[in-house]
Amino acid sequence: MKKREEGVKERAKMSLLERYLAVEIGIEFKACLYFFCILFFYSMYRLLCGSMEASILHMGEMIFLTYGMGYLQKYILANFDEADRWGLREIGFLLLCVGIYTAASYLGGWFDRRGFVTVLYALFMTLAYICGFLVYKVKRTLDAKQLNEDLRAFQGRDGSRTPKDRIPQAGREK
Helix, strand or coil: CCCHHHHHHHHCCCCCCHHHHHHHHHHHHHHHHHHHHHHHHHHHHHHCCCCCCHHHHHHHHHHHHHHHHHEEEEEEHCCHHHHHHHCCCHHHHHHHCCCCCCCCHHHHHHCCCCHHHHHHHHEEEEEEHHHHHHHHHHHHHHHHHHHHHHHHHHCCCCCHCCCCHHCCCCCCCC
């Protein structure tokens, strides 16, 4: 029995490779999500300016920036956008990230260094972070609900009783 429990514990632990992949998948997901948000805003700007073309150089800067920000958020800013609640620290990190995105857009000339459009972009990225926070919050709630359902189903199975529960007690009829 003890050997079986040790085997279960070993399988439950994630290997170094699995932990690395889990982190990388999370960063990849965020980079793609924020890149899509930035590219959408950029594309709408280009369309409103009467152009059907987008700069490949700008898109390269955008994707490079989103990956860099993903690593920054994960390793330095403690995944603030996945927090349970927003406090001063999370709001400060949000403003820092929006500031970096806005500065990069201005320096890169994504919106032709137009101040009004750059301010709109900053507001758009703030909204994107808030929406990301809400999505992660809903996901955690749904994951917790699913885990609780799985636990109840597991506890309801006949084979889930402990060996102590299966031993007939003295004085009890079978």
